[in-house]
Amino acid sequence: MTDLHVHTTASDGQYTPSQIIRMAADLGITTIAITDHDTTAGIDEGKAEAEKIGMNFVSGIEINISVPKGEFHLLGLGLTHISDSLRGAIARLQQNRTLRNEQMIAKMNADGISITMEELFLRFPGTVIGRPHFATILTEKGVVRNNQQAFDKYLGRGRPWYAEREKMNLDEAVVAIRESGGIPVIAHPMSLYISWGRLPDTLQNYFERGVLGLEAFHPSTRMTDCLRLEECARKIGYFITAGSDFHGERNHAGRSLGRTCNNKIIDDKFWTQELKPALQSASNCN
Numbered sequence: 001m002t003d004l005h006v007h008t009t010a011s012d013g014q015y016t017p018s019q020i021i022r023m024a025a026d027l028g029i030t031t032i033a034i035t036d037h038d039t040t041a042g043i044d045e046g047k048a049e050a051e052k053i054g055m056n057f058v059s060g061i062e063i064n065i066s067v068p069k070g071e072f073h074l075l076g077l078g079l080t081h082i083s084d085s086l087r088g089a090i091a092r093l094q095q096n097r098t099l100r101n102e103q104m105i106a107k108m109n110a111d112g113i114s115i116t117m118e119e120l121f122l123r124f125p126g127t128v129i130g131r132p133h134f135a136t137i138l139t140e141k142g143v144v145r146n147n148q149q150a151f152d153k154y155l156g157r158g159r160p161w162y163a164e165r166e167k168m169n170l171d172e173a174v175v176a177i178r179e180s181g182g183i184p185v186i187a188h189p190m191s192l193y194i195s196w197g198r199l200p201d202t203l204q205n206y207f208e209r210g211v212l213g214l215e216a217f218h219p220s221t222r223m224t225d226c227l228r229l230e231e232c233a234r235k236i237g238y239f240i241t242a243g244s245d246f247h248g249e250r251n252h253a254g255r256s257l258g259r260t261c262n263n264k265i266i267d268d269k270f271w272t273q274e275l276k277p278a279l280q281s282a283s284n285c286n
Contacts, residue, residue, distance in 0.1 A: 001268065002030065002271045004077065004241045004266075006034055008042040010036040010042030011127065011128045021057075032050065035062045038090055038128060058275070065169070065170050073188065075213075075215065081181055085176040086176040096166035104155075107161045115134075123136075147250060170206070170211075184212060190225060207236050212239065213241050214230075216242070218242070219244060241274060242266045242270045
């Protein structure tokens with residue numbers, strides 16, 4: 001069993017990197033990728049724990065890419081080190097996250113909700129603060145019933161307390177990932193919100209710009225669409241990955257480590273026949 005898309009407390013996950021690795025081992029997962037949002041802070045801890053138990057560990061990151069509409073999340077999988085370009089990008093993205101968080105807090109305060117950055121840092125130490133953390137605080141304060149309601153009523157795009165944040169240019173992100181020894185992979189491509197008619201040309205464009213993998217199998221996507229994504233991507237030349245995008249039971253409830261769309265177990269082939277050969281090929285080209 002494999003899982004190539006997992007989050008930890010280094011960003012918006014519920015469990016620490018060590019806890020994630022131990023949970024994965026208990027489930028029989030033999031290969032795992034930690035892919036936190038805009039940070040690589042969880043990699044060292046996760047890798048060390050994986051080495052203790054003999055689990056294959058893939059160092060990764062998930063970066064939000066600027067697109068006209070929809071959401072484009074780019075995974076960087078198989079990082080061997082953190083290049084200056086990636087380190088600089090992470091610093092800029094996190095600085096912008098801080099500005100965005102302050103804007104969201106100002107909106108909440110203006111509506112009579114008492115919340116501060118200090119409160120968030122105390123509640124979630126060592127974490128890249130984002131909207132899921134706000135949702136948890138709002139739930140704990142009784143402002144909403146649960147995290148999902150927080151997004152639906154207040155934190156989602158177009159809602160009263162939403163604030164935009166800076167996203168990274170695709171070409172810059174591809175360079176930063178490649179200079180760090182990794183491979184760029186499109187995460188949950190249905191979130192691009194591109195029609196099936198336009199999707200092939202869009203994916204062709206991304207491929208020509210250096211994005212080589214596509215996460216065709218994701219728990220938010222129907223199996224029929226996953227298979228259609230795989231077929232489309234293979235015609236272009238992408239390799240295919242699958243992930244749970246697991247954040248914990250509190251955030252994105254219903255997702256499970258080692259399982260993807262239709263709660264299907266993630267086959268080891270996505271590591272042995274897809275990502276691993278792609279990483280070896282990329283390494284030989286450098």
